[in-house]
Amino acid sequence: MRKFEIVLKNDRDSKAIIEYLAGFESAITVKRPDLKAYWLVGHAHDLEWQLRKSRTSVDHLGKVKHTYTVKWDFRLGDGTHLSDTLNSEVRRFFQEIVFCMRDNPSLEGGVKSNASLMGRMQALRCFFSWIFSPDLNIEPRTHFLSRVSGSHLSQFIEEYSTGGTFTCMRVGERILAKVSKETGKKLAPRDIYNLTQKDCRTVINFLKEFDCYTINNYGAKAIDRGKLGKLMSLGIGERYGKRYTRFLRQFEPEIKERYPEILVPIKLEGEHPSHKTLFFDQAEEPGNNKIWINAFLMSMQLFAAFKTIFPGKTIPATIRMAHLRNNTRQAANGTPWIPLPISLHILNKAIGFLLNDGDDVIQATNRLLTLLNEECKGKNVYFTNPAKKPVRRQIIQRASNYTSLNFDRAISTQPRKDGTFVRERDYDSWRKEPPLSDLVDLLYASCIIVISTLKPLRIDELLELKYNCLSLKNRDGYWLEQTIAKSSNQDQRVQRNFPIPALAARAIIYLQLLNDLSRKFTANGKTSESKYLFFKIAHLFVHKEKNHASIINADSIKDCLIAFCDYIEVPLDAYGRRWYVNIHELRKSFLLTFFWTYKHSSLDACRWIAGHSDPEHVLAYIQANIPGEEMVEVEAQYAQQQLRLFSTNQKLTELENLEKLNGDVCQHFNVKSVSMLDEIDLNDWLEFAISSGRYKIVAYDIGDEASNFGARVAIEINKNVSMS
Numbered sequence: 001m002r003k004f005e006i007v008l009k010n011d012r013d014s015k016a017i018i019e020y021l022a023g024f025e026s027a028i029t030v031k032r033p034d035l036k037a038y039w040l041v042g043h044a045h046d047l048e049w050q051l052r053k054s055r056t057s058v059d060h061l062g063k064v065k066h067t068y069t070v071k072w073d074f075r076l077g078d079g080t081h082l083s084d085t086l087n088s089e090v091r092r093f094f095q096e097i098v099f100c101m102r103d104n105p106s107l108e109g110g111v112k113s114n115a116s117l118m119g120r121m122q123a124l125r126c127f128f129s130w131i132f133s134p135d136l137n138i139e140p141r142t143h144f145l146s147r148v149s150g151s152h153l154s155q156f157i158e159e160y161s162t163g164g165t166f167t168c169m170r171v172g173e174r175i176l177a178k179v180s181k182e183t184g185k186k187l188a189p190r191d192i193y194n195l196t197q198k199d200c201r202t203v204i205n206f207l208k209e210f211d212c213y214t215i216n217n218y219g220a221k222a223i224d225r226g227k228l229g230k231l232m233s234l235g236i237g238e239r240y241g242k243r244y245t246r247f248l249r250q251f252e253p254e255i256k257e258r259y260p261e262i263l264v265p266i267k268l269e270g271e272h273p274s275h276k277t278l279f280f281d282q283a284e285e286p287g288n289n290k291i292w293i294n295a296f297l298m299s300m301q302l303f304a305a306f307k308t309i310f311p312g313k314t315i316p317a318t319i320r321m322a323h324l325r326n327n328t329r330q331a332a333n334g335t336p337w338i339p340l341p342i343s344l345h346i347l348n349k350a351i352g353f354l355l356n357d358g359d360d361v362i363q364a365t366n367r368l369l370t371l372l373n374e375e376c377k378g379k380n381v382y383f384t385n386p387a388k389k390p391v392r393r394q395i396i397q398r399a400s401n402y403t404s405l406n407f408d409r410a411i412s413t414q415p416r417k418d419g420t421f422v423r424e425r426d427y428d429s430w431r432k433e434p435p436l437s438d439l440v441d442l443l444y445a446s447c448i449i450v451i452s453t454l455k456p457l458r459i460d461e462l463l464e465l466k467y468n469c470l471s472l473k474n475r476d477g478y479w480l481e482q483t484i485a486k487s488s489n490q491d492q493r494v495q496r497n498f499p500i501p502a503l504a505a506r507a508i509i510y511l512q513l514l515n516d517l518s519r520k521f522t523a524n525g526k527t528s529e530s531k532y533l534f535f536k537i538a539h540l541f542v543h544k545e546k547n548h549a550s551i552i553n554a555d556s557i558k559d560c561l562i563a564f565c566d567y568i569e570v571p572l573d574a575y576g577r578r579w580y581v582n583i584h585e586l587r588k589s590f591l592l593t594f595f596w597t598y599k600h601s602s603l604d605a606c607r608w609i610a611g612h613s614d615p616e617h618v619l620a621y622i623q624a625n626i627p628g629e630e631m632v633e634v635e636a637q638y639a640q641q642q643l644r645l646f647s648t649n650q651k652l653t654e655l656e657n658l659e660k661l662n663g664d665v666c667q668h669f670n671v672k673s674v675s676m677l678d679e680i681d682l683n684d685w686l687e688f689a690i691s692s693g694r695y696k697i698v699a700y701d702i703g704d705e706a707s708n709f710g711a712r713v714a715i716e717i718n719k720n721v722s723m724s
Contacts, residue, residue, distance in 0.1 A: 039102065039114055040052070040099075040102075041056070041067060045092055046072075048069060048070070048072065048073075049070035049071075051067055051069070051114035051118070053066050054493055055463065055551060057528050059527075065551075066551060066553070068115070070118070072091060072094070072095060074237055076129050077129050077131065077132035077169065078133070082094070082129075087141065090140050093144050097306060097314065098124065100302075101299060104302075109299070115485070119295060120299055123295070124296070126168055126169070127156055127296070130168045130169065131145070131148065131152070138152065143313075144313035145303060145313060145314050146315075150319045150323075150324060153297075153319065157296065163243040164241045165238055166238070166241045166244045172192040172243075172247045175228075176188070176203070179203050179206045187202065192247060193250070194250075195250055207223060212228050216255075217268060218258075218268050220255045222266040242263065242283040245263055246263055246280065249280075259576070261575060262277045262280070263279065263282075270565065271566045272578040273576060274578065275577050275579040277575075277577050297321045297324060300319070301321045304319065305317075337585075342570060342571070343453070345570065345571075346564075346568070346570060346579075346581060347450070347453050350445070350453075351446075353446040353564075354443075354446045354450060354503075357439070357443070358446070361443045362443075362513050365436065368436065373521065430567075431567055431569070434567065436540060440514070440540070442560070442564055442567055443510060443514070444511070444557075445560040447508070448462065449564070449586065450506075451504050452583050453589065453590055454504045455590075456586075456587040456588075456590040458485045458584070458587065464483045464532070465482060465532065466531055467512060467532065467533050469508065469533060470505055470508045470512070477500075478499070479497045479499055480500045481495055482495070483495055484496055508533065511534065512533065514536065514537075515533060515536075518530070518536055518549035521537060522537055522538070522547045523548060524548050529549070530549070536551070536556075537549045557583065561581055562580045632691045633687060635690050636686035636690055637683065640683055643658070643674045644675065646658050647675045655697070657716075660717060661717075665677075665685070693721045694721040695715055696715070696716040698715075698716045
């Protein structure tokens, strides 16, 4: 082999190489925290962290808006709170080590954005609480994380995967222990989810004694979670989750009688239970997947790497994280597919609302706000102010002369025991004549559905669209400029342009018109927030001088989409559940339809449209690099979901001819039901079966408007291909 002699001819070359190596070393070296950073509003020792987003701003009152929030006041495993004085030192340690994790993004497993940090914090908060449990003998006030062992991490992962915070913090057992102590009746069941009728009556009588029941928004007697939490000294994070609801449902007989098979929440967000409402047995299944486990172990690995910053305090570096990762049961779950008939039905109705009602809603809103500002002379006529009702009526009457739309609200009031009133929607009346304020929300929902179905976007990408995001290129149609959520540098995201259909462009134009009204008829119409497309006016019955607008958030979008699905009456399933779509499901529906329509030849185009530059990240559910394999994986996951539904109840499946596939799977694995199979084994077999040509998923018979576009999907079997 020929040898090369490298000679640096001058000091300039040497200096350049030294600077390069120094920069590389700086990038991979753990930094000592100064506890302030660009990504954090305030100081690391604050009890509440505000993490910046790209659209973070300050409102007219000087309050910081549009941030992620991390609260450091939560209950610990020994009954104290992290904000208590005796925990101040360990709290500051937790805050500093998490700060280091976020402030060193270039490290292996580093957190590169605030959105990623929020994704890790739920499990970390539970872990920080869990290690205070006396039986673990970790003693974090004295030893911080230094006594945490590999077996501790394995135990936490198992418990958190099984039942989240409810299981880790023994919430059910603590409630029963409290009731047992107060009543003098022993309650120590083997299975806390299946108490005897006698034990249930004991708990119910105890809760009645402390007035822990209320009437929920669908008229059933339910446990007041707030009162129960205070009575049982539960932390805020311990009052939620499917296991918590499953446990408490034993003491809510009215709800269980009305919905005997599904675990309906105590408060419905829409007219009916959501499609995500679980069956009772599903609530006891592991609910967390490999994504959080990998993220949690990466956090532990980073904590161990900070041993020089926190000597004697952090996770021991001797723990084998890779071993834990490989030996942990990892249940795979993800976003469900929207059934094709439902997807087409919702899109069709959204387009119809956009084209048929969009102009009327915009014009009526403009007319109402114009009259309000002409006649009110700076006075507030918001509908909750009784003294202003005559003025409000006159304005509504004048505005009504210009449109057939309803300006009032189809809401009835029902008295509570405490003398207050609960506002309930009469859905039948509301659908016939929705008020203008709700029509505006329905228009927002229609625009969101059309945009997200025809151009896949993540929720943050949608909310970060700018007012001037749309452009029309000569002989090249409409183009959308958007941020890419998973392509960021210090939370400043990359901007890219994508072609969009004319219908999606029309939806954006309507959103621009709504933004124009918000700018024109609010006191803060010229703030920096107004440059965002979703700058929405707060109220329709408030004068400009007292009215404000703001960028809507993810919860507002969720509420709009729920209202739209109720308005168009998306069909219910066999258990009375309605499919209330969300942005991620619409994104996934687009990609599935794209795959099935254009097959392998356009996978690169799909990657590009979806905003993924790395082939390994074509969504969380498409992993392969070789063109063609992505299609097989998508279809295998879809088939697996349908088989799981089939094993639960045959009424829930939309895939025709599924009986044969189910029989072949059970015969191959020698089981009675696919529910007995490991997720990975079943997925591998399905991928092989589809790629070999034995099975093919075919969408056919799209139908027409009269049948709500009742698309049909079936398994096609090639008997000439053997699976042996």
